[in-house]
Amino acid sequence: MATGIFFHYQQGERLRDFPEALQGILDKDHIFYFDAFYPHKLRSSFDVEPIPLEVLRAVHSSPMIKRVKETGDFAGALYSAAGTVSAAVRVWSGEITNAFVFTGYGDHHAGRDFFGGGCYFNGAAIAIHKLQRDFQAQRLAIIDTDAHHGDGTWDLFRQNRQVLYICFCPEPFQEMNQKVNIHVPIQVKDEDYLTLVERTFQRYVKNFQPEIVFWNWGYDGTAGEYGDIGLTPEFHWKLATVVKRWVHEVGQDRLVVILCGGGRRDLARLLIPKMIKILADLPVESNSRELPNIM
Numbered sequence: 001m002a003t004g005i006f007f008h009y010q011q012g013e014r015l016r017d018f019p020e021a022l023q024g025i026l027d028k029d030h031i032f033y034f035d036a037f038y039p040h041k042l043r044s045s046f047d048v049e050p051i052p053l054e055v056l057r058a059v060h061s062s063p064m065i066k067r068v069k070e071t072g073d074f075a076g077a078l079y080s081a082a083g084t085v086s087a088a089v090r091v092w093s094g095e096i097t098n099a100f101v102f103t104g105y106g107d108h109h110a111g112r113d114f115f116g117g118g119c120y121f122n123g124a125a126i127a128i129h130k131l132q133r134d135f136q137a138q139r140l141a142i143i144d145t146d147a148h149h150g151d152g153t154w155d156l157f158r159q160n161r162q163v164l165y166i167c168f169c170p171e172p173f174q175e176m177n178q179k180v181n182i183h184v185p186i187q188v189k190d191e192d193y194l195t196l197v198e199r200t201f202q203r204y205v206k207n208f209q210p211e212i213v214f215w216n217w218g219y220d221g222t223a224g225e226y227g228d229i230g231l232t233p234e235f236h237w238k239l240a241t242v243v244k245r246w247v248h249e250v251g252q253d254r255l256v257v258i259l260c261g262g263g264r265r266d267l268a269r270l271l272i273p274k275m276i277k278i279l280a281d282l283p284v285e286s287n288s289r290e291l292p293n294i295m
């Protein structure tokens, strides 16, 4: 059992406390810290290699890559996605069991020829392309519990039946070619969401038997966040326990968690270390005193 942490710090508020907030985690023997493009290196087990252009071009169109270059965020976007690709390869090969990827920019609004909503390159899609091409992966799953619809991911895998994509969001139910959209009410109780996840996994993931699972995890649905659907902070740890159990039940524990939406620094500091502890089977203390004020 080993957990990889893939770090890329991008300017901005939410990850300002990292990697310092991972104190007490990074020093464990079964935790490996991978660094991409980090200016103040704390400790790095291995550096993350950038993505070759031909791999990027297999997923995104050349005009889109050019448009990303024009934003000035190209390097950050590339290293964000590179963390996911690097995590996926290491999880696939068994070097680590699971991974948490700090992305500076998200994934799921990046399609073949479009991007937006803070997403430039679709790291999960690029990683999947690489696993299919270099390792002959056959059955790959993406679970998306960011508060918003993953239009980019849906677009990229529309016709690809080797990829099961389950998106939980307020859009209506839809199902085609192993793409499933599960409707989540715009205000939902933790327990109801978790029940929805259990049912969905039972119905789709169990049959599909993925060889690896990517999880687009965003905390933007937490109460007080910009995508507020009424979830509490504890919801995320419960969800992580459920997802981890499911991945174990259906396959080989291969899980890559990709940080997606969420803007608050206090929530990042509260949620992320515990998410990683759950992945790494470290004890998680439930201390409600540290819960921030949720408006």
Ligand SMILES: [Zn+2]
Pocket (backbone or CB within 6 Å): 148, 149, 150, 167, 168, 169, 170, 171, 181, 182
């Ligand atoms: Zn959706």
Ligand SMILES: [Zn+2]
Pocket (backbone or CB within 6 Å): 146, 147, 148, 218, 220, 227, 260, 261, 262
């Ligand atoms: Zn979102």
